[in-house]
Amino acid sequence: MNARFSLRRYGLVVALGVICVALAIAKPQVLSAQYALTLLRQISINGILAVGVTFVLLTGGVDLSLGSVVALAGVVAATFAHPGDHMLIVPIVAGIVAGLLCGTVNGGVVTKGRVAPFIATLGMMTAARGLAYIISQGRPVSNLRDDFTGLASGDLFGIPIPVVILAVVAALCAVFLGRMRWGRYLYATGGNETAARASGINVHGVKLLAYGVCGALAGLAGVIQAARSTTGQPNAGLMYELDAIAAAVIGGTSLSGGVGGVGGTLLGALLMGIISSSLDMWNVSSYYQQVIKGMIIVGAVWLDQRGRR
Amino acid sequence: MVLQARNISKSFPGVKALDGVHLSVERGSVHAIVGVNGAGKSTLMRIFIGLTEPDDGEILLDGIPVRIRNPHDAAKKGIAMVHQELMPFPDLTVAENMFMGHEPLSWMPGWVDRRRMYRQAGRLLDELGVSLSPRQKMHALRLSEMQVVEIAKSLTYQARVIIMDEPTSALSRHEVERLFGIIRDLRRRHLAVIYVSHRLEETLQIADRVTILRDGRHVVTCDRAELDEDKIIRAMVGGEFRAFGRTAQRRCGDVLLSVERLSRPPRFQDVSFQVRRGEVLGVTGLMGAGKTELLSAISGLTPADSGRIIVRGQPVMVRRPAQAIRHGIAMVTEDRKTYGLVLGMSLKHNVTLSALRRYCRGPMIDRHRENAAADHSIRLLRIQASNRDQRVDQLSGGNQQKVVFAQSLLTEPDILILDEPTRGIDVAAKAQIYEIIARLAAEGKAIILASSELPEVLTLSDRILILREGRVVAERRPAETSQEDLLRLAMPR
Numbered sequence: 001m002n003a004r005f006s007l008r009r010y011g012l013v014v015a016l017g018v019i020c021v022a023l024a025i026a027k028p029q030v031l032s033a034q035y036a037l038t039l040l041r042q043i044s045i046n047g048i049l050a051v052g053v054t055f056v057l058l059t060g061g062v063d064l065s066l067g068s069v070v071a072l073a074g075v076v077a078a079t080f081a082h083p084g085d086h087m088l089i090v091p092i093v094a095g096i097v098a099g100l101l102c103g104t105v106n107g108g109v110v111t112k113g114r115v116a117p118f119i120a121t122l123g124m125m126t127a128a129r130g131l132a133y134i135i136s137q138g139r140p141v142s143n144l145r146d147d148f149t150g151l152a153s154g155d156l157f158g159i160p161i162p163v164v165i166l167a168v169v170a171a172l173c174a175v176f177l178g179r180m181r182w183g184r185y186l187y188a189t190g191g192n193e194t195a196a197r198a199s200g201i202n203v204h205g206v207k208l209l210a211y212g213v214c215g216a217l218a219g220l221a222g223v224i225q226a227a228r229s230t231t232g233q234p235n236a237g238l239m240y241e242l243d244a245i246a247a248a249v250i251g252g253t254s255l256s257g258g259v260g261g262v263g264g265t266l267l268g269a270l271l272m273g274i275i276s277s278s279l280d281m282w283n284v285s286s287y288y289q290q291v292i293k294g295m296i297i298v299g300a301v302w303l304d305q306r307g308r309r
Numbered sequence: 310m311v312l313q314a315r316n317i318s319k320s321f322p323g324v325k326a327l328d329g330v331h332l333s334v335e336r337g338s339v340h341a342i343v344g345v346n347g348a349g350k351s352t353l354m355r356i357f358i359g360l361t362e363p364d365d366g367e368i369l370l371d372g373i374p375v376r377i378r379n380p381h382d383a384a385k386k387g388i389a390m391v392h393q394e395l396m397p398f399p400d401l402t403v404a405e406n407m408f409m410g411h412e413p414l415s416w417m418p419g420w421v422d423r424r425r426m427y428r429q430a431g432r433l434l435d436e437l438g439v440s441l442s443p444r445q446k447m448h449a450l451r452l453s454e455m456q457v458v459e460i461a462k463s464l465t466y467q468a469r470v471i472i473m474d475e476p477t478s479a480l481s482r483h484e485v486e487r488l489f490g491i492i493r494d495l496r497r498r499h500l501a502v503i504y505v506s507h508r509l510e511e512t513l514q515i516a517d518r519v520t521i522l523r524d525g526r527h528v529v530t531c532d533r534a535e536l537d538e539d540k541i542i543r544a545m546v547g548g549e550f551r552a553f554g555r556t557a558q559r560r561c562g563d564v565l566l567s568v569e570r571l572s573r574p575p576r577f578q579d580v581s582f583q584v585r586r587g588e589v590l591g592v593t594g595l596m597g598a599g600k601t602e603l604l605s606a607i608s609g610l611t612p613a614d615s616g617r618i619i620v621r622g623q624p625v626m627v628r629r630p631a632q633a634i635r636h637g638i639a640m641v642t643e644d645r646k647t648y649g650l651v652l653g654m655s656l657k658h659n660v661t662l663s664a665l666r667r668y669c670r671g672p673m674i675d676r677h678r679e680n681a682a683a684d685h686s687i688r689l690l691r692i693q694a695s696n697r698d699q700r701v702d703q704l705s706g707g708n709q710q711k712v713v714f715a716q717s718l719l720t721e722p723d724i725l726i727l728d729e730p731t732r733g734i735d736v737a738a739k740a741q742i743y744e745i746i747a748r749l750a751a752e753g754k755a756i757i758l759a760s761s762e763l764p765e766v767l768t769l770s771d772r773i774l775i776l777r778e779g780r781v782v783a784e785r786r787p788a789e790t791s792q793e794d795l796l797r798l799a800m801p802r
Binding site for chain 2: 179180181182184185187188191192194195196197198199200201202258259
């Protein structure tokens with residue numbers, strides 16, 4: 001919701017376009033629905049996390065606990081997802097609620113506790129991971145029912161379910177941020193917290209909302225992750241928060257708050273996904289891929305900040 | 310003549326802060342600079358200290374024209390400043406503060422010769438006649454002692470000109486005497502001291518020469534012997550001021566807001582007043598008298614410690630801005646960049662921010678209603694922008710101020726609080742805002758107008774409260790007072 005139509009956003013779309021064209025020329029097999037859907041499936045978990053963390057970044061905060069919450073939620077969901085135990089809805093809701101609780105705690109510590117978001121979520125990162133190990137007793141939680149694992153492997157009218165979930169989440173969040181009162185309050189809080197408070201906005205409430213949504217979406221991502229690996233892994237999601245924040249930041253979300261949006265974040269996630277996928281196709285080792293990814297993240301932010309000045 | 314300013318001019322967008330100012334400061338003298346807020350004192354000092362450069366004119370040191378690029382450069386050239394708001398390093402020692410940035414080095418590269426540093430610090434403090442240990446941590450010092458350290462710091466730079474900005478505003482009588490002793494000592498050592506202060510009585514005690522600035526121009530410079538308080542005040546204010554453009558006495562209705570013994574020491578204490586429907590209550594005083602803090606308490610931004618706020622006869626709790634807005638109180642802030650605007654957002658979004666609930670259908674924002682509200686505000690206040698979606702940081706100061714105004718007005722307040730509403734705005738926009746204020750009063754709003762600009766207060770108010778050091782010291786009607794009277798009442802004793 002930048003009032004100006006950022007040149008940088010166009011730059012992102014252009015960069016994306018260029019890479020797509022280059023890829024299509026070099027490896028024509030990507031010009032297929034099959035490839036597109038596979039790519040989308042691959043970025044869906046990161047996409048959901050990135051949309052969630054966008055909320056937090058918009059308020060000027062950060063959430064480092066995403067990966068650990070993914071693991072915790074996955075373990076919690078898996079625990080309820082054994083065949084014949086409960087209805088399918090139970091593990092899904094349990095995972096999301098686990099994430100929501102973590103997010104709420106983060107929000108509470110940041111607002112009432114006045115602890116810096118970096119530290120607050122760093123603590124949650126460690127604690128949630130620990131909880132995941134406790135609940136799973138250090139072992140992967142396996143023997144999951146088919147309709148649960150089908151959440152990751154299944155299709156809805158030909159579209160992978162995780163992609164559908166990402167689309168729905170993105171649409172709802174975009175509407176919230178762009179058209180709803182509290183969405184506007186989020187931007188105001190991140191843009192100038194002091195002025196937002198002076199305008200009568202409940203800044204603490206806004207931040208609680210942001211961290212809560214981020215946590216809940218991380219819980220959802222954890223459910224999908226557990227479904228995909230057909231186990232609740234306590235060591236799942238390692239470093240997921242960094243990829244999520246990278247996607248949001250490449251997509252134009254400012255680390256100081258007040259700038260960004262769902263659309264940009266999705267583009268950022270897409271860009272990262274395509275680059276990963278391309279590098280895979282060229283058999284670039286994953287070690288090199290990491291170096292390249294790091295350079296892209298810094299490069300994107302640098303360009304963004306130049307554009308602001 | 311150690312320091313000279315010739316024909317200095319400096320403008321900021323919309324405002325000419327300095328216009329052809331001259332100043333000559335001699336070695337071994339104390340030269341006072343006096344003027345109301347906005348007269349140009351701070352701008353001139355900022356130029357001397359290298360924080361900004363003049364548009365026109367020249368600065369001469371010992372007769373040679375120089376260019377002062379930044380504070381470090383100023384320090385090297387021998388000009389130092391003791392700021393009103395001291396910013397020491399509280400966790401470091403006195404000596405470390407004094408020599409920050411230019412510590413005496415030992416023969417090993419990068420190593421500080423701490424023994425020499427502490428010895429020199431101790432010696433300087435002795436010379437100034439203070440019994441402070443250079444090893445003490447700064448946070449343990451009283452404000453007056455920190456000030457002395459700041460002066461000593463200037464001496465470590467071999468300063469030849471020391472500028473003191475409102476040095477006595479937070480000092481006791483005894484500490485002021487000690488400071489004056491130090492200043493006289495500096496004078497004996499052939500340093501030049503530029504003394505900027507509102508306290509005329511003290512200024513006349515310590516100064517050798519006095520320069521009076523008004524509206525960015527140099528009015529007069531003369532020896533202390535030729536002046537007294539009255540003459541200075543008259544020169545600061547400049548001639549009789551007739552409140553012009555005032556319509557006939559407004560008809561004021563019943564009391565809308567009543568404030569009883571509101572206190573938040575030390576900022577303001579025991580403040581009581583009433584405002585009626587259709588009335589403009591002016592609140593004036595020097596900067597630091599507590600106007601902003603008082604208004605901030607009534608608008609819920611920083612609640613008072615004690616006292617009552619009564620709206621329409623009912624005592625109310627105003628401990629958060631949202632509560633104030635609910636009771637019909639809205640404030641147009643003094644510091645629009647910090648409290649008023651979200652600079653990255655558009656005009657439309659800023660203007661509707663406080664009253665956003667009114668333009669919603671359920672949780673969703675109704676774009677049409679929002680656009681209509683923004684357009685209405687633009688028309689009403691004549692805000693100049695390319696369109697309602699323009700980012701506010703691209704608007705001029707005057708238009709930004711109008712946006713803050715509009716934001717408050719859209720909450721449909723009955724009580725409107727204006728804190729320095731025309732600060733930093735060009736003359737044209739000022740006139741428009743005056744017109745808006747008059748119109749709002751005519752519509753029956755109760756308006757509290759805080760301003761240190763005396764002509765503004767005299768023109769717009771029905772009644773004027775004078776605040777001094779946090780207390781209400783007097784109340785006047787514009788017809789029975791003058792700029793000089795107000796200024797005299799506002800000045801600390």
